[in-house]
Amino acid sequence: MKIVRGTPNHEVLDLDYRLTASALERFVREELNGRGYEKAVVAVSGGVDSAVTLALAARALGPENVHALSLPHRDSSPESSAHARLVTDRFGVALETVDITPMVEGYAEQTPDITPRRKGNVMARARMIVVFDKSEQYHALPLGTGNKTERLFGYFTWHADDSPPVNPLGDLYKTQVWGLAEYLEVPDEIVHKAPTADLEPGQTDEADLGVRYRRADVILEHYLKGYPDEYIVGLGYTPEEVALVKRRVNQTHYKRHLPAVAIVSSTAINEFYLRPLDFRLED
Amino acid sequence: MVRHALLQLKPRKGQIRRNLDHLQQALLALRDEGVDVAVTPEAYPTGYFLQGGVRELALEAAELEDRLGGWHAEHYQKPLDLVIGFYERDGGSYYNTAAYLELGGRGLVHRHRKIFLPTYGVFDEERFLDRGHELASFDTRFGRAAILICEDFWHTVTASIAALQGAEIVYVPSASPARGFHDRTPANVERWETLARAVSGEHGLYVALASLVGSEAGKLMSGGSLLAGPEGEVLARAPEFEEAVLLADVDTERIPPVRYDNPMLADLKAGLPLIFPELRRIVEEL
The missing domain is CATH 1.10.10 (Arc Repressor Mutant, subunit A)
Structure with a gap:
């Protein structure tokens, strides 16, 4: 008698990366177009999340419609800038570098007791100042690069990494971002290096977490x-x-979440008065 | 043969005038195709996820009929039937409705108000809408039809009732956010096809699914509209995620021979008296 064994039934993280990439590209294109944009700004750190975001944006919008920004601080690892360049070269996107050292140090000089952790947060927020200003300059919408794992862990600088209005990776675990990176042919040295926020010397995500x-x-x-x-x-x-x-x-x-608001009415925004973020009435 | 156009369209959220204009342009582009019945997705004039915005954007059925009827009269000599999903206002009640309009003819022929309002996961319909309470097949110029909206169709008992009422075709306007990216096709699209094939094959009828597309703040409506025939076969299938018009013919003369070979519907009718007491007992115990 032939014995046929059933396949185990369990939760799987693995995705079909062709389908996923295609859907995320469409998401980027449609969310930008719905807001009246055809171009995107992506801050490229040299890590895998921003590399994948850049690749998706380039495929969705055309490389000429993506503004990549490298935003190093003097304490950042030189490898980060080199990897940012590697990624933009791979996907044919022009890279603009803005050194955030004067912005960060201008504040740090007035704050002699600043800790490395606090300074790291200042760096992340300084980067967002630049990203949103470049958005205005180029009429290009900032794309977020935060993945689901770091969002769930709260492992990001609040009101910094999480502020861009459109984020293609926010529902992908880090494991899935790695899979997508391989499908999109992100350079190996970026996919396989130890993830780091590079806000403090020698920092790695997995040691922090x-x-x-x-x-x-x-x-x-x-x-x-x-x-x-x-x-x-x-x-x-x-x-x-x-x-x-x-x-x-x-x-x-x-x-x-958005900040807690004291509710005193039955029209409190996002509690009673509920409208999706793409809701718009005709003029 | 009844020529159907399943309109897999992408609305702009809340832009009713623009969306109806887009629908009309799509129909006018098909004027030489001899379309008898066109079908839109669920909630097409406004987009699907409105939350409390339903109150601002719901239309009265008569208002929608007037707008489309007036446009039809300007551009067509012959009637055109349109199944259109929309948020309906009726006095102080709001429904997720689909109307069967015979434009240039009887006007509003039938209105189905969605019974199964998904209120779980990403869905929140029952917070903002009232349930429909009727499920009725109806006569069109081309035969007997029924309408089921999205989750209505995921409970196959509804299609069974429609079939028992004589439906030869079930129109299914839907809005289905893509989820389940583990395989080449989103899992929800696979599920729709499985359901459509099972229902059409079981009852020997046609299933016409028109599914919304477009990103609604990250929820990617999946499309994958299709026409399934009475032997459970997919006769036409639209791509995922992008706008498309699916043109396909429905041949109701195929139904009697198919049902003769595969008399599941007749068997269901014969067996209903046997299982009905069980159904009644279940309902009474609720």
Whole structure:
């Protein structure tokens, strides 16, 4: 008697990257066009998230309609700038460099006790000042580059990395961004290097977070879908990893929302008065 | 043969005048194609996700009929039937509705108000809309039809009722955000095709699905409109995500022989008295 074994049924993170890329390109094009834009600004850090965002934008809009910005600070790793150049060369996008050192140091000089962490946040916010000014200059909309993992962990500078109005990667875990990067032929050295915010010397994401992305992403996917801890542990993750991931998510919900507003009426915005962000009445 | 045009269109959110103009341009471009019945997606004149904006943008059925009827009279000598999904205002109630309009003829022939309002995940319809409470097949110039809107069709019992009422074609305006990117085709598009093939094959009828496209603040409406025939086969299929017009012919004369070979509908009718008490018991225990 022939024995036919069924395939295991479980949650999968793997995506069809051709379909995903095609959908995200369409998203970029349509969200920009719906707002009256044909061009985008992308701050390119040399990391994989901004490389993938740049690649999608170039495919969606044409490389000539994408303004890539390299925004180094004197303490940034030279490798970051070199990788930013590598990415823009690969996708045929012109790269403009704006050194944010004078902006950041102008403030830091008045703040002698500033810590590396605080200064890193100032760098991230200084970068957004430049991005939004370049947006105005070129009539090009800023694209966000934050992925789902870092958004869920709150691992970003609030009102900085999360501020661009259109973000193609925000629903992709880091693991999926890596997969998409390979499909889009982002240079290997960028896909395979250790992810870093490069806001402090020697910093890496996974050391900051205390968990590997590929493990965190599986835990996150199951946690978000409501699987109990024991189920996730049964997949081969430690109770400590599960607890760490859950704690990071649950300490940072505020970073994924607009500010809390005291409600005194029955027309409070986004509480009672609900309209989607693309809602527009005809003139 | 009844020539159908399934209009897989992309509306601009809230821009009713512009969207109706876009629909009319699409229809005029098909004037030489001999279209008998055109079908729009769900909520086409406004876009799908409106939240509380439904209150500002819902149309009365008569208002929509007047606007389209006036336009039709200016451009057509012969009637044109149009199935159009829209948010409907009726007094103080709001519905997710699709109307069957015989433009240049009887006008509003039928109106179906969506019964199953998805209110889970990305959907929030029941917060802003009232449920419809009727499911009725109706007669068109070309045969007997029914309308089911989006999730209405995901409960196959609704299509069974329509078929038992004599429907030869089920029109399904839908708005389906793409989700499930694990395979070459979004999982929701696969699901639609599976459902359409199963329903059309089970009852020996046509299923005409017109599905919205366009990004609504990141929710990518998937398209994938299709026409399925009475043997459960896909006769025409539109691409995903992009605007397209699907032109396909419905031949209701194929239905009797197909149903003779595969008498599932007749068997269902014969078996209904056996299973109806169970259904009644389930309802009574709710």
